[in-house]
Amino acid sequence: MKKQWFHILLVLAEAPRHGAEIQRRAGEMTRGEVKLYPVTLYRALDELAAEGLIREVPAPEGADHNEKRRYYAMTPAGRRALAGEAEALEATARLARAALKPGRA
């Protein structure tokens, strides 16, 4: 899974959001490590939607309807994909930790 897909799914796991919010929140969650540039972001959103991992949803209650923004939410397929990716990452991290254990050459 592409890095930007993972971070977008991570943000959408919390709540449905629009593009600019996703960008801001991804930055916050990674303490500025991840910076999603606009074209990368919107392209990834299109790709995720095409893959069925996210879908467009109506703007939530209380949102400013004057601003024409598309809100996205994670689909069950997206949730599964994120969980799978997290597991894979975890396995990789375990391997790395094992490799770095003191006493191993």
Place this chain on the structure above:
Amino acid sequence: MERDRYLAVLVRILPTAFRERHGEELTALLEQMKRDAAPRSSPLRLLRFYAAVTWDVLRQAHGTHSAREFEPSVSVSRARGHRPSARRRRALVSLLDVKLALRMVARHPLLTAVAALALGVGIPASLAPTHVWHAFMAPLPFEDGARIVGIRTWNTRTSRPETVSVRDFEHWRANLTTFDDIGASRRAPWNVQFSDGYAEPVRGAEISASTFDVLRVLPELGRTFQESDELPGGANVAIIAAEIWAARFARAADVIGSTIRVAGVPHTVVGVMPSGFSFPRDEVLWLPLRGEGANGLQVVGRLGDGASLESARSEVEAIGLRTEPVATQLGAGIRPEVVTTGVQRAEMPANGGNDPLMYSIQLLAIILLMIVCGNVSIMMLARTSARSGEIAVRGALGASRRRIVGQFFMEGLVLALLATGVGLLAASWAVQRFEALAGPEFSMMDFGLNRRTVALSVCLAVLCAGVASVVPALRATGSGIHGRLTPLVGRGSAMRFGAASTTLIVAELALSVGLLSYGLVWTRTVLLDTSGEMGIDLDRYLSAQVLVFDPTYGADVRAYPDERASQLAALQVELKRRIEAEAGVRAVAIAQAGDLPGSRNAPRRAVVEGLESTGDSPGAVVAWSRVDVDFFRNLDQPVLQGRDFTPADLPEERGSHRVPAIVNTTFVEQVLGGRNPIGRRLRYLPDAAGPDASYEIVGVVGPLGLNPVNPDSDAGVYHPAAPGEINAIGFVVDLIDDPMDFVPRIREIAAEVDPAAMVRDPMLLSDLAEREWLGLRYLALGPVLFSIVAILLSAAGLYAVMAFSVSQRTREIGIRAALGASRASIVATIGRKAALQLGLGSLLGCALAVPVMISVSGDPLVHPQSPVLVVLGVTSGLVSSGVLACASPAVRAARIQPTEALRDW
């Protein structure tokens, strides 16, 4: 809030479907990021932001293009069944090619640098003639400017425009029906004194009220002229430009109604024109056009609805015949005609737009560019041959020839476009420098880069990319690319350089010898510091020019009636007396303004009687100066032989005696061959500068800055000029203190003596000289730059051919080495072709350069140097650079080990 145009352009790179879907949000996010990135608009952070988002767009653009078939609303199963890559359109050139091309450009920095320099100089330079031409010929920068045309009287015998009188203008205005209106103007500089008492020369024009209607401009403040302003005896009114309003009135709203003194006469300001307006050329002050007998008008008209240049032309010709003055003039070959304002401004024949000279210059420039292209092509061919393996593999894997050629084309295109971009930026900088140097004279013309030139440059870049990359690629993929897999296994490329590359390299070498010799001569000439050889310390003197301009007779004093000439004479005498009386002034010397030491005097051909040469160009080119009788005394210049001028030499005292002349030592050496000049008679070959009279040489002076660029060639003749005979009057003031401190005082004195007298260019004599000769330095830069490019190209071409030959013949060299050939003989075998090309090129170059050089050294501006020596020096330098370019491949050839070369056999 204002939108960022750059960001808008960036977003437009993205495909329409993506833009329609996300454009608004994307733009808002970009703007937000920009605000976050640079809250205090720190330029560095802003730059980083722009770089990052540009990279983001470029990196992702390809994906967004290919993702256009994505339908986000489709179901997961459908979407999975429609992978975008399967439906990607097969284009001749894709963004992948752009990426590959960029990588290739970065991987071969030397090739990139040489090719980019060549194309970067070549493309803009080859478009320069047509660019300048179009700037000259552009319509006036006013509303619907293409409908404004010029009406003039043309002398078919002299091929020059004749002066247009007020009578002609009024006749046309009353009778012409194809025009909405016509207007006339006449340029005249005036001395203007503003309310703060400061007097300065101002570029102005007398202008008819109708001109403002023709141009369709409205004033910023107040009004333009009315017909009543043109009546004789009417109130004196003036219109000023926005720049005068800002500089002299601090943009005060109550400027309307204030008084300025134009040539000493009070005028009321009735209007302020908008910023940027100037007409007929670079004027900033306008007075109403008055006067029955006035002539020298420039007439413009706005074509009426439905009228064309042709219909207006035939009407003007028909109307022009009806009045008697024009009818009689017609006998003298003078006829009225309608031309575009560009033609009118350039004072060229009406059909000048089809000037064959212009087209041949443009053609020559394009041919030169094609030579440059050909050379880049050789380099690309060499590189292509090194990649024949890659081409073969790609071919074997199913890439079509079209696809491979497309990729090579893209590589060439990226290179050419990069080079063109840099070249255009450099050209734009040069244009700005030129405009700053040229001053307001060209203010009506826009020499800046325009869409047309940029578009033409891009077209040429595409053409160059085609010549430089498609030809090698076609050759590389030519006779069945699969056959190239065989050489790939170890024999090197199967491609060969043909006679075309040899011809190109030889042509280029020849051209380099010619250009470089020419460029070197000029460079040496303009870079030499000659201040020690001029015989006068130009830094010590203040110079100023005082000009009297008569609206009827202009500035040419020869046309002045006696009364006007005696006013001018009185002015000169009084100014000199007043300046000399000032404290701190040692002396005041006077000469015709253009003849001051350090200026570019008008050259004339002089013949000394009894010493006439019988060549094609008889006579010697000499600088010709008109000076006050006290000129040499006041500049501390001793007369070395004979006598100085005296008041008895002036026309009134002289009677029927011959006009005397004083020559300088260079004249004695170069024209007289060291013979005694005193008493010899001198005459000029007839030209526009003066009559063919005979003069008697009475004295000899030392060098006096007649040719600062080349003091060795400053043969000159001085003649005495009486007050009233020169205008503008050039003053050279010798001061005890800092000369520049005296500038305000000179202005004051001039304003007191004659409010109409204009003080121009008060500056150090050395600064005046510097300004006069600066253009020459820029002129010299052209050939030098071109020759550097030509040399680089020919060296790079030689290197490419040589390196290619070594890589191609590795096997052969290995066998030779195995059979016991010495290194020297191997190098000789490899280098034979390069040596032949170098030799042929140099020989041709010499043959080309020697006549060029001989003609150049005849120019008195050029520092004398032996043409043959320069050409030989340049040739040997060029041969050395060629040998140097071949050195690395030759060494590589000599080091080839038989075991390695034959290993894979």
